[in-house]
Amino acid sequence: MIPVQGVEGQTVAVLGLGRSGLSAARALQAGGATAVCWDDNPAARASAEAQGYAIRDLSRAGAFDDVASLIVSPGIPHLYPEPNPVIAAAWEAGVPVDNDIGLFFRSFAAAGFDRFDSPPRVIAVTGSNGKSTTAALIHHLLQEAGRDSELAGNIGRGVLDIDMPGDGGAVVLELSSYQTDLARALTPDFAVFTNLSPDHLDRHGGMGGYFAAKRRLFAEGGPDRAIVGVDEIEGQYLANQLSEGPGDDRVIRVSAARKLSGPGWQVFARKGFLAEWRKGRQVASIDLRGIKGLPGAHNHQNACAAYAVLRCMGVAPKVIEQGLHSYGGLPHRSQLIAEVNGVQFVNDSKATNVDSALKALLAFDRIRWICGGLEKEGGLAALAPGLPHVAKAYVIGREAASFAMQLPGVEAEICTTMARAVKAAIADAQPGEVVLLAPAAASFDQYDNFEKRGEDFIACVRAELGQ
Template sequence: MIKLTVMAAKKVALFGLGGSGIMTAEALVAGGAEIYAWDDNPDSVARARAKGINCVDLHELNWGKIDSFVLSPGVPLTHPKPHWSVDLARGADVEIIGDVELFCRQRREAQTTAKFIAITGTNGKSTTTALVAHLFRQSGRDVQMGGNIGVPVLALEEPQDGRVYVIECSSYQIDLAPSLDPDVGILLNLSPDHLDRHGSMENYAAIKEQLVAKSVQAVIGVGDQWSAAIAARIENAMLVDVEQYGAMLDLSDAPSLRGAHNMQNALAATAAGRILGLEPEEMMAALKSFPGLAHRMQIIAERGKTKFVNDSKATNADAAEKSLSSFVSIHWIAGGLAKEGGIEPLRPLFGNIVKAYLIGEAAPAFAATLGEDVAYEISATLDVAVKHAAADAAQSSHHEPVVLLAPAAASFDQFSNFEKRGEAFVAAVEKLPLEGKVEGES
């Protein structure tokens, strides 16, 4: 845990007592701050109190004596309307910050040679974060990885000389980190996302720009108009252009980095490595050994000539496009809780699909879109889809058929999250006979 000594003797209000919120509260207390924490969920308050955290309804607080207000990134700051705690803080002219901002302040306070790489983007940021961390670990560096990727940033070890922090930052976290100042800031791409929380694409892009604006060195993908416009404004930007620089990187022996989107991720990661002194040869070796992330174009098994790929994280058409464009002869498992636009944007890739196996609430709508262009069946459930897709793939004449879970839909109709859906896919594949046939078939 990073002790927030930079906040010693400060009076700090905190709202949001999920995993990262409790960790932030503990880091503040360990650093000597006096905190007043709260949450709208009584169970969260009870858990925090059980850990010895001082919990006080923020409505009852004397805000005139509060130095800082720490807000969980999951709580609305601006849209669709500010949370009531935000109104209280603003009414008392108290700064509103988050855990990434606290990390930045503590890193500066520590005055070590620790390096800080921050990664954001609409798509690919988790993979790139894990890949950057992998490159530095393989070179023998002391690496701490966290942030939006799942480990709270303040749960990491404290800054010290030689340490490298690789931190994934969501737009929510960036919005609460006014002094965000990484040694290398990576902005991969931008497309419409979280607009309910930011109001407009312009606001969303402006928040993402903050990550690279104060970076010592910026690395920016220029494959979309929003990112390209930001790159034009940043003087110290290193541009990541797949069309221009993709031929410079050979990923043919890196099975976890298939597709043009992963080429962008790899170019950004190796650019960060070059900036902070990694040698090209050691990075190339590390790219080949990168295992990938669970539920993100993860090759989980092979049955005969058939590959089984878990891309459960592809919860919308834009994300599913990445895996559908990375393979051919695809037996595609899709469906769930449909998002706006459905799978119509994927029509240019229908030629890569041998057959679709549709599950969940979205199945009828997806079937209507596929129409006569792609063979399909409504499998209803994931386990049935896996059995039927595996059986069909085993009979394929193609040299490398692929059974791909890339739902292009949310999981919430049948699973609590995309991780549970991916785990169910893995379990269903593990139950298949080695030859990939449906049990009972001759």
């Protein structure tokens, strides 16, 4: 646990009692504060009270009279589409609003760094797609290189629940826009921006607000080094804003779409090969084509970003290459779950938006594509470059018919349920093809979350294959 610093003797309110809220309450009390907690869900309140936390209705008049600050869980809107009433009440009372990420950054460096010869580094990863894989891959590579590493934030453990890494170790944080948007302190040693595509636009008031939330990770504290994906204009803008000139190697540009040039520090992937260039010269190269845990150009971008971080940590290219080959991938993200009679079965349930689904389609040559669900804003037109890779689509979800109508030139079968889609895809699949779940839609019309959808796909595949 990382006890929160600077709160001794204070009363601090916590809104939202999921994983991050309860973690914050524990760390606040470990730092000498009194945590008063609230959640609109009676079951969540009862569970917290049973664990010994004080419950206070933060919506009642005068609830903030003795409160020094309010800590908010990431799922609770604080600005768009409209502020949560409790947050609005804190504003009115002049009470600072923060989240567990802000508490972590203001407390981590004060937690006994004087005992380290080489203090642990904090690596923060954000972006629209690939941030979970990139963060997990960095964590894996560090461990394979013999470095102590903790994985937390939007993945792994609650950020305040982690143990302090050892000498020369690292904390790897995956941070969503919900987390970066509100944190009052953001001071990583190394910060990664993977890419940007439309997502969570209602929560951020549009694309500009969404990008602004991501940009805060780089603008608020100023990381020692920034690793920036430059395959979209937002990444190009961000890299330019952070750089003092063409040779400024504090900014490492990353691409999976083109060769990068110039006197600075670049890591890019072309035709399946990762290349590192510094000061106009190539210094390393890795063949990514045989790494099953990282299929496709989108995963090659993740590999480039992770590679750049490890190089910042002083790890040699050969050691990184060995770690890449032992990476097994994350559940629900280009996860190879079976290979039978020359047919691969890949679970990419995390492909909840069009951009991430397109990247999955481009990763394979001939696909039996299971898709559909709760369609997001913007339609499916952007999937067009990937549709020639689709042998046939098997559409699930309550609106399967309307989803299928937006796939021009693709043979589509309306299956509605996962079980029917998997059965039909297996019956049709030929050696060399991939049965791919990449929904290009949210899961909430049929499942509680994308994890449940992916688990159902895996269960259906195993049932059909008799595994």
